[in-house]
Amino acid sequence: MEVAGTRRTLSIAAFALMAMAVASSLEPVAANKDGDALAALRKGLEDPDGNLKSWDPSLVNPCTWFYVTCDGDNRVTRLDLGKLNLAGTLAPELGQLEKLFSLDVSSNSISGAIPAALGDAKSLTFLHLDHNRLTGPIPRELAGLPNLGIADFSNNDLCGTIPTDGAFQKIPPSSFANNPRLHQGGEYEPNC
Numbered sequence: 136m137e138v139a140g141t142r143r144t145l146s147i148a149a150f151a152l153m154a155m156a157v158a159s160s161l162e163p164v165a166a167n168k169d170g171d172a173l174a175a176l177r178k179g180l181e182d183p184d185g186n187l188k189s190w191d192p193s194l195v196n197p198c199t200w201f202y203v204t205c206d207g208d209n210r211v212t213r214l215d216l217g218k219l220n221l222a223g224t225l226a227p228e229l230g231q232l233e234k235l236f237s238l239d240v241s242s243n244s245i246s247g248a249i250p251a252a253l254g255d256a257k258s259l260t261f262l263h264l265d266h267n268r269l270t271g272p273i274p275r276e277l278a279g280l281p282n283l284g285i286a287d288f289s290n291n292d293l294c295g296t297i298p299t300d301g302a303f304q305k306i307p308p309s310s311f312a313n314n315p316r317l318h319q320g321g322e323y324e325p326n327c
Contacts, residue, residue, distance in 0.1 A: 168231060169211040170197040175228035180245075186219040210234035217241040217263060230255035237261040241287065244268055249293075251276045262286040265310075269293055272327050273317075278302050286310055293317045294327035 174192035182188075189201045198205035204213035211232050222244040229238070230252030236259060245267040253259070254276025262277075265287040273293055277283065278301030286302075287310045294316035297303070311317055316327065 167195060169205075169209075169234075170195065172226070172228040172231045173197050173200070173203065173211065173214075175226040179226050180221050180223040182219070182221055184220050186221070204237075206234060208234075212258075213237040213239075215239050216243070219243060221245060223247075225250050225253070227252035229253055232256050234258050236282070239263040240267065242266040246270065248272075249274055249277075253277060254279055256280070258282060260284050264288055264291065266290040272296075272324055273298055275323060288317075289313050295324035296321045 217239040224247035227250040241263040248271035251274035260282045269291040272295035283302035290313040293314040
């Protein structure tokens with residue numbers, strides 16, 4: 136009788152552990168995806184002042200990291216990284232942040248090209264890339280952002296033509312100022 140009771144107790148305990156493992160593995164999938172995207176961003180950035188030291192990729196939920204805002208489902212909605220003395224490049228994985236509506240990396244020393252994959256962040260409404268060292272053309276994929284209302288690309292070293300279609304119809308010319316190699320009109324130049 137004692138053996139049967141022990142087996143039953145072990146079976147219940149094993150079931151409970153398995154149920155907890157399944158439940159915990161299902162819940163943070165979106166948060167992990169967002170955390171992975173932010174970890175890729177962090178990996179490409181130099182942070183001499185240690186502003187991003189709370190960005191610990193071993194944590195399941197990036198919503199506890201400084202300069203990151205999330206919604207009630209623990210999805211990243213805002214990145215407020217302006218004026219943090221950051222250098223390096225923007226990660227294409229930012230395009231995986233499905234709920235991101237505000238990205239501010241202004242007034243840093245971010246270099247390289249704007250990732251075309253940022254056009255996959257369809258919730259993006261506010262985009263502040265101004266006062267950096269960005270080069271290359273403005274990716275045409277950004278024109279497909281349905282909610283983009285405010286964007287600032289000024290004070291970089293972007294080149295080629297200023298997009299005028301899609302989301303860019305609402306962006307004023309001042310948002311492209313002080314990019315000496317950027318101009319109105321002409322063909323798209325993917326390798327300017």
